[in-house]
Amino acid sequence: MLSIISLSLALFRWFNFEVASERMDSIFLLLLTIVVLIFIIPFESLKSIKAGGVELILDQPQVKGAIDGLGLKRIENKQLRQSLKRLSPLIEQIRGSRVLWIDDRQYNILGERRLLRALGIVVVTAISSEKAEEILFEDDDFDMIISDVQRKGMSYKLNNGEPIHEGVNFIVALRKGYLFSLESKFKQYLQEGAVNEELKKIFEDKQRSLSRRGSISKIDEKCWEIVDYSMRYRIKDTGTELNVYDDNRVINSLPVIFYAAYPWKKLFNYTIPAREPFIPEVELSNSIEMLVTKIIIILSKVRSNPIPIKLKKEPTPAA
Structure with missing residues (x-):
């Protein structure tokens, strides 16, 4: 016609x-x-043509399929579709964003992950804090972290947190830049003010860069700093062990969203240790519509800001 x-x-x-x-x-x-x-041009292809700069996201078959696959109730389905339609101008901007999603029950978030992929967001998964730390060590090029609240782990030892709330405890450790712990006997090496072979080997075993040229300075009675080329480590004496922190990592300040099915009040209270002391403050979500909305809005802000990178590649420190 x-x-x-x-x-x-x-x-x-x-x-x-x-x-x-x-x-x-x-x-x-x-x-x-x-x-x-x-x-x-077939009519189906014309549906994806941008009108006024806004792509008709909901007309894309992969997005339709992902939404239908969530099995939402009619009202929830409608709310999600309305949110995606409203946020359409931002979706093109966040394509290619990378998200690390930590959850020990990945099958429970399969639908959400597929929807994010349909929107052009790359999702990398980890089933534990240890796996997440391993991923972040090998590749820290992420724009956001999404985490559950409740899972098993050992991060609670770092902040006296609830053992069952490993998701919260891990984010606290991540924001602080925690790397690993040393035995108290290494305190004498720190007091000597120079990196020796034993201290260097410990860092190498943990796959961290440290050369004999590194300098050690005392910040206060319970804190030291090691500077080795561009690397800067902070070591804190807890009384029982020495915690090593890396203040250089961009991932220490990545945006974080906690996603869990708790009632809002419980979710708010459980995540206080990871929210109040840090900037940017973490976000919370207990529904798919709220989660997707926050992901799109936050990623659009992250992607619109310059990514801090080194101007040039630095040589590997010599032994």
């Missing part, structure tokens, strides 16, 4: 101009182009 109307308008303009040169005006050519495109 649209093609017939466009063709009729084009012919009308042609026969209503006396001079041939006037017949080939811009409007005539535009109408003719529309007719050709309509015949050449």
